Amino acid sequence: MQITIVGAGSIGLLLAARFSLAGHAVLLVTRTAEQAQLVNARGLAFTDAGGTAALARVRAASFAAPGAAGPSGPAAPDWLFLTVKQKDLHHREFLAQLRGFAGPSTRLLCFQNGVGHMEALAAVFPPHLLYAAVTTEGARRTSPCAVTHTGRGLTEIGRLDAAPAGMPEKKLPEAFAEAGFTARLSNEMVSVIYQKLLINAVINPLTAIARITNGELPAREASLSLMRDLFEEGIQVMSAEGISLPAGLWERILEVCNKTAANRSSMLQDLEAGRTTEIDWINGSLIQLAQRHGIQLQVHKTVCRMVKTIESQTSGGS
């Protein structure tokens, strides 16, 4: 398969390395020209959870120069994996540039945390080419051209309109398995997206505030009880919204912590790198939903304020 991956953070680099090592033609689209140059010159250094290292030869181009990979460049990809942050998708300029990396029948697989991204993309791409992916894989970008697979998870893939699976996406779980991931198709992506929203809203701010790994979070009594508070407030909003959630979601959150025990959540990685976090798109989205139903989310509001305070001390704003 020809795969273009737009976004070279932890998950983007992880997908680029593993799909390239599995023999797919991967183009990685980076934010900066410097990162593209590094990846082209040195390759992508990949380390799996057991510490085994491999070098993936990945072609890279910078987002700043889409003409290099756009319609006049190499053949259009079969799939475009979109791994940029949710906030990037709410800029018209970015969406217009993104079009330059897709051909008329390129399918987009969108890996964003939070909610609202699929709607933003549907304004620009035909809905039948849009797929959501929700992943609980843990990854750490250790340099602009190096990534470690820190924890195994599950990737769920599907369309939001629950249309019957077509041939292109039927082949995806197998391609993911060959690349070393566990993936499955789902026709309940709205619920899956909200489950992931809750997982991130419980794990990410607390790991970011306490600066601890996902595994340390439930191991401490005080943080475990805060996790439970965030979870219960979140469940209240989702049931007011009429989102159907499976039984055992609390246990699933504990399982994600366990399976990605060595991982530093994406929010903690953002804070440590001085980047703006996704708190507004994660806990902030829940707070907005709650307002529609007159529900107060005191614990979510408190963690938002705390993360934003830390962010204002460390962020360079990117």
Ligand code: KPL
């Ligand atoms: O999605 C994640 C994140 O860090 O954003 C989890 C699943 C919590 C893994 O760290």
